[in-house]
Amino acid sequence: MIRCYITDRLSCPRDLLDCIERNARAGVDYIQLREKDLDGRELIALAKAALVRLGGTTAKLLINERADVALASGAHGVHLRSRAILPAEWRRVMPGGFLIGVSCHTLDDLQQAEGADFAFYSPVFDSPGKGPALGLDALGEAARSTSIPVLALGGITWDNAVQCVRAGAAGIAAIRLFQNG
Secondary structure: OOEEEEEEEEEEEEHHHHHHHHHHOOOOOEEOOOOOOOOOOHHHHHHHHHHHHHHOOOOOEEEEEOOHHHHHOOOOEEEEEEOOOHHHHHHHHHOOOOEEEEEEEEEOHHOOOOOOEEEEEOEEEEEHHHHHOOOHHHHHHHOHHHHHOEEEEEEOOOOHHHHHHHHHHOEEEEHHHHOOO
């Protein structure tokens, strides 16, 4: 099961870099640095510090929506919102091995995400401010509709993570699950 920790330093109960390192050492596959309020320089500095903390682990650092910051900091990839520039377009200009994730909320979004390394599908369960839950049946349909790995996002707990994988998800993505654990 693929696991992705999405950061939110403003709600993190401890130092964010400590939380990043703890999750990386616990075997999280991806860490999405999602600090939307930081400017480019601040985000590059944070990404570089996070990369130091990932040393000796297999975790990959992705930068939320900022391919420029990902490249400048040496991060492993970028995570895009749905309806952004298509992953196939990014592939033409990114270095080999650069990871691309995409957030998706519909089957159409997933079709547009072809060429990405993985996609989030959300919200699967109730999650504050994310709209109505799509549910496990929709998650299963989403996972079957694409060739890329689909990660369940939105209201994910350790209890329902297994249900997500049984429904067809390749893994899970979450903020609170990893940040507060």
